[in-house]
Amino acid sequence: MDLPIFIIQELSGPYGPEMTEKLRRIVEWYNIYAAGAEFETEQEESEEFTPTRLRSRKIKRLISKQAEFMVGKTPDIKISCPNEKKTDQGKPNESDMQEYIKEVLKKNLWSDKLLKGAKDCFIGGKVALKVNVTPDKLGIMFVPADGFFYETELDDVDVLRKVVLFYCVNDSEDKTEQRWWRQRYRMDKGHCYVSESLHDGYGETVPGHEIEDRDTKLDRIPVYVIVNDGLSGDTDGESDVDTIMDEDSWYNKMRSANLDSIRKTMNHITWVSGASPKAFEKLTNTPGAVWDLQADPINQGRIPSVGTVENSFSYKEAYADTLGNISENMHDSLGIPELSLEKTQGLMTSGKGLKMLYWPLICRCEAKWTAWKPALEWLTEMVLYAADVFPNLKKIYGDFRTADHVVTIDNQYPLPEDEAEERTLDLQEVGVARSIKSYLMEWGGPDHKGLTDDEADAEIEQLIQEKRMLEDSFAGEM
Template identity: 55%
Template sequence: MIILIPDFIYSELVGPYGSDVLQKLGKIEDYYAIYNNGARFEVDSGGDYAPAKLPSKQIKKLIRREAQFLFGKSPEIKVICPDEQSTEDGRPNEADMQAYLGKVLKSNLWRDKLIKGARDCLIGGRVALKVNVTADKLSIMFVPADGFVYETALDDVDTIERIVFFYTMQDDTDRTRQRIWVQKYRMEGTRCLLDERITDGYGQTVEWDGTKQDYDTGLDRIPAYVILNDGLSGDTEGVSEIRDLMCDDAWYGRLKSGNIDSLRKGMNQITYMSGVDPSCMKSFRCAPGALWDLKGDLAQASDGGAPNVQVGTISNTFSYAEAFADTESTIKQDMHDLVGVPDLNQESTRNVITSGKGLKTLYWPLICRCEEKMNAWGPALEWLTELLLYAADVNPGLKDVYGAFETDTHVIMIDNQYPLPEDEDEEKQLDLSEVSNKSRSIKSYLMKWGGPNSKGMTPEDAETEIEQIAKEQQMMQDSFAAEPSPAGDE
């Protein structure tokens, strides 16, 4: 299935990168179909039975696991103001900027959107991170690869000069009755302009209250960032994980379906008879404990003697089972290796999962792969943070909605976190050793690890906890001091 791109969308892009971006846009819909339904394959339909056709859907499992590991624990985004003077309560404005950012992300269901955006990027090869900026609201969304086209600068593929978002609101065989929403951002000097309209299938604008033309957004940048999956230097379309996995998945599904057919046709014994009168076979029943009254077929008797009656069974030994299991395992392992996801069901991996370090060793290829992907996702998250802070300067009303702060020199830190239990335990032990060595304060430790589920405490709660610890220690010391001395001691 190939997506039909409206002709007028092509005309939105010019330059050397326009045709390159559009070249594989039609395959993306096919990639999504494979993700949802499994890779397509042909079966032999020349037999006397309806062959099984059961897609494996291994691709969906692998992509979901890869995205879960990458962003199952959302990256921690920190705003640091190095020039701000510290007080007893830390850096107040830095905390205000962090609170503003946290409220924007929470109101946009950021954690859920992030992991879904990662799946879209793995499937389509790229995804657009987009922010709708209005006077009183910031909306963050990920747009799949089949919902936008874009053009970069002639000598810089990292600079977007225009980007067009579109989706079909109403489909129809008659193009005049089709309705397509189109939104285009473009740069003119230092101004970001917006065109937005609804068109028919021929690109003719349909009357709509929300139509905009050359609308000045007030921004000095396009509020969209394209994240590419893998690819090479100068690439503007990315590489879909589906492309590399689909052939193996097709063979995996074909083998599994063939094995099902073999079981269906060979799981029951074949009963054969020789020298039996055909007329008596009509009364035979295939049931436990059934009694068959066998009559010989006189027509098959030789020299006027009694017919030689024989009844037996032929069982399927499934002698191919070992070769099948080996081939299936090889194909499956190849798919896991392509994306770095360990196969925890293999016998060879079960002995490794005995400790946190063993688990980390098992996941090391996937960790390396995710670190590589963070080279693309990290700058995108930094760009998003900068845009959200900058939007509050352009539209001060946003501070009334998400929290006030003063714009200051700052640094954005992205700390990715992987869902490995061993990491947290080791970090806790390291921090505890720092407290014991007096190179870290108890308050700092409690702010990081204290509270329910070790999620950390506020400075006020940490102070209260320290006071409680001090009181309990004093009570213990007082109780020891109050104990009577042993008899005879002075």
């Protein structure tokens, strides 16, 4: 569907046609992701034969695997207050802030939205992370690349000046029946304003569905744009679909052509020589059939003969090699290991061995996290800031006092670790090459995830007290 002109007119300068072309490509990438890349067949369709058009949807599987590996295990968002004094209960306000964030994310089904948002980013080249702030609710959502556009400050591509979000509420060939929702955020003198409206396909406002510029009471636009890969100053990012769509087209074409070859030659060819033409009318291929072949009188008593021609499929090795190379290149482009049964036989299955196999994907995901970690830090700060603007949110998600804090994003990958062996080795080093505190900071706490500096000090103090109690008890018995 073509975008209505009133959406394009939101852009400043002569960028309307360019934006239309970009959105068209984004829609094409989503279609390829869903159905596979298009390809041309070598043989035209006829009454006798219809060429196979089998799309593998390999792109969809690869992008899904990449997203699942990167964020399938939801990253931890940790808040620490270094200036808060520690009490017997730890740091109460730090815990309150952590619980507030945890409750907001839980009520917004964060894990599911994060996984889907990552897929959208990889497909469209970018995605918008939006926080809908109201006095009594915080809504978190990801907006695909074909549902928004934005403008940044002229001298800083990291600062948003305007964001326009839109989607088609009702699709129809009749533009008067179409319904387009539009929401515009803009900054003016340090204040964020938002307007909303509902339009038909011609851009006419539907009566009763328009909200003029409203002060959100925020000092920033509640939207963060995450760009996938790209170069310096790139505001559109790179689509992973675009990276491997050509290979996918050839992959689909070769698999379809191979199926056509099998369809044409899967049954052997039977030949008959020297038989009467009338005898052919009675020949059948049913199991157990007996053929009565009468000699052709023209051949002067020559005995008829029957034989078959088998298909050797001599191109099998070349086909498998070519298809394997195309598939391998698609995997390499996204850093995803191709772990077929044949390729993994004899390889190590320990945590370190699997980590080695997945190392290219780990490196690729770490590169993507350079864009995603700042986005999650921004989200955390935005959610905390919203509670200062609308204090009623603390009654809904949890009360806390605003304080200096540090946000840490700890991403995780779903790979098994040789933790038991590593803990044993590290424990042997305690007192020889490392301190007890160092060991606790790496392996202490629930699930052996490690303790903070203050938590490790408290744990050591507790160990000292327990040791004294045991020594005093032993001395009393003596």
